Amino acid sequence: MADxxxxxxxxLRAALAPSGSCLTLEQLGxxxxxxxxxxxxxxxxxxxxxxxxxxxxxAMLKQFEASALxxxxxxxxxxxxxxxxxxxxxxxxxxxLPPRRRASARAAGWRRFVAPRPLAGVLAAxxxxxxxxxxxxxxxxxxxxxxxxxxxxxxxxxxxxxAVKGPAGDVDAAPKDLRWExxxxxxxxxxxxxxxxxxxVWSGESRDLRIALPASVRARVVPGKPFLWRVVAKDAAGxxxxxxxxxxxxxxxxxxxxxx
Amino acid sequence: MELLANxxxxxxxxxxxxxxxxxxxxxxxxxxxxxxxxxxDRDDAYDLAQTIFAKACRHLDSFRGQSKISTWLYSITRSxxxxxxxxxxxxxxxxxxxxxxxxxxxxxxxxxQALEQEAWSRLVHGLLDQALDDTEKKVFxxxxxxxxxxxxxxxxxxxxxxxxxKAYIVSARRKLKRAVRLWKGRxxxxxx
Numbered sequence: 001m002a003d004x005x006x007x008x009x010x011x012l013r014a015a016l017a018p019s020g021s022c023l024t025l026e027q028l029g030x031x032x033x034x035x036x037x038x039x040x041x042x043x044x045x046x047x048x049x050x051x052x053x054x055x056x057x058x059a060m061l062k063q064f065e066a067s068a069l070x071x072x073x074x075x076x077x078x079x080x081x082x083x084x085x086x087x088x089x090x091x092x093x094x095x096x097l098p099p100r101r102r103a104s105a106r107a108a109g110w111r112r113f114v115a116p117r118p119l120a121g122v123l124a125a126x127x128x129x130x131x132x133x134x135x136x137x138x139x140x141x142x143x144x145x146x147x148x149x150x151x152x153x154x155x156x157x158x159x160x161x162x163a164v165k166g167p168a169g170d171v172d173a174a175p176k177d178l179r180w181e182x183x184x185x186x187x188x189x190x191x192x193x194x195x196x197x198x199x200x201v202w203s204g205e206s207r208d209l210r211i212a213l214p215a216s217v218r219a220r221v222v223p224g225k226p227f228l229w230r231v232v233a234k235d236a237a238g239x240x241x242x243x244x245x246x247x248x249x250x251x252x253x254x255x256x257x258x259x260x
Numbered sequence: 261m262e263l264l265a266n267x268x269x270x271x272x273x274x275x276x277x278x279x280x281x282x283x284x285x286x287x288x289x290x291x292x293x294x295x296x297x298x299x300x301d302r303d304d305a306y307d308l309a310q311t312i313f314a315k316a317c318r319h320l321d322s323f324r325g326q327s328k329i330s331t332w333l334y335s336i337t338r339s340x341x342x343x344x345x346x347x348x349x350x351x352x353x354x355x356x357x358x359x360x361x362x363x364x365x366x367x368x369x370x371x372x373q374a375l376e377q378e379a380w381s382r383l384v385h386g387l388l389d390q391a392l393d394d395t396e397k398k399v400f401x402x403x404x405x406x407x408x409x410x411x412x413x414x415x416x417x418x419x420x421x422x423x424x425x426k427a428y429i430v431s432a433r434r435k436l437k438r439a440v441r442l443w444k445g446r447x448x449x450x451x452x
Contacts, residue, residue: 016405029331
């Protein structure tokens with residue numbers, strides 16, 4: 001070893017390159033968490049204590065986990081995040097994600113292979129015959145009658161998760177606020193307002209079932225310009241637990257009065 | 261993990277997409293900040309971040325939950341940042357007057373040198389550990405262990421001194437030389 005010069009750059013590179021005993025990022029991540037204090041992690045911690053490379057890697061991982069944007073990065077980051085948001089929406093809507101298997105199909109398992117499908121056809125035929133024999137009235141093509149109280153209550157736009165009150169569709173004035181129905185278990189709500197190409201316009205947080213739009217945002221709501229918005233419900237830990245469908249609204253174009 | 265569970269349980273592509281968007285949205289600042297620090301350029305950082313999230317989208321189903329999603333994203337980010345650096349240059353630009361880089365290239369260690377290499381590696385780690393301060397150790401390891409250029413290290417570590425990482429390399433080199441001199445002196449005494 002005496003013939004090796006410790007100031008030799010390539011030798012330094014070789015010494016600082018990862019060795020077979022260096023930890024993977026997954027193992028370093030567990031050390032970071034400190035939630036997995038098993039014997040394997042004790043051995044890992046021992047290795048890290050003596051390995052400059054793993055210590056540096058762990059420090060970088062911790063920095064990444066805790067990283068907040070620095071003031072000088074804010075503007076560039078906002079520009080990038082705006083575009084990334086769009087990109088990811090296009091990616092996730094463009095077939096990059098693996099196709100979903102229906103939960104019912106997942107739950108049914110082997111049963112779907114032995115389901116008596118021909119029997120369903122036979123049952124449908126029998127039911128149709130009974131309707132004819134018993135002279136039960138079918139659809140006559142006219143719209144079904146609504147119950148008397150069908151139009152009572154708020155005009156909510158229902159989604160699978162959060163029901164949104166509005167605004168939605170064409171509106172007569174720039175909305176003062178965005179409103180929604182409560183989601184079970186929600187401690188707060190995060191709202192995003194976007195242009196139709198999903199460029200973020202404004203976002204806010206609320207513990208209430210409404211959030212006021214700042215005057216500067218309302219000023220951007222001009223006749224004919226559509227906007228999208230969405231609300232995400234969060235639990236006390238800040239985890240998203242439900243999301244509304246994307247809502248679209250537009251300030252109605254002012255049509256001139258015939259006498260004007 | 262709850263968002264990931266929601267994504268996995270989603271029955272429609274649209275709902276799955278919404279959960280993925282929400283999942284990634286939380287990590288945009290981390291990844292974007294990292295990309296900005298690695299590249300030092302807004303457009304390059306955007307391209308890099310786009311590549312990272314496209315890869316994350318494609319491989320999300322292979323995430324097994326053995327680590328936090330942020331650790332998983334970091335592994336993709338790190339790998340793509342290294343690829344970016346490789347595409348820019350095979351080796352980092354040497355610091356001005358870097359005497360270390362004037363030493364001729366060594367051949368790769370022979371198989372019979374493996375044990376010696378391991379002992380050598382331990383020696384180097386020990387010397388660096390003793391001689392350098394924490395920031396110098398990080399700068400040295402990132403520069404010589406991962407070929408990260410000095411300007412990127414300056415941004416990554418948020419070094420605010422005038423010459424950034426280069427100053428740390430210079431002082432680390434000086435300290436290392438002193439440590440090596442002491443080690444050689446001790447070794448000569450022991451060998452005598």
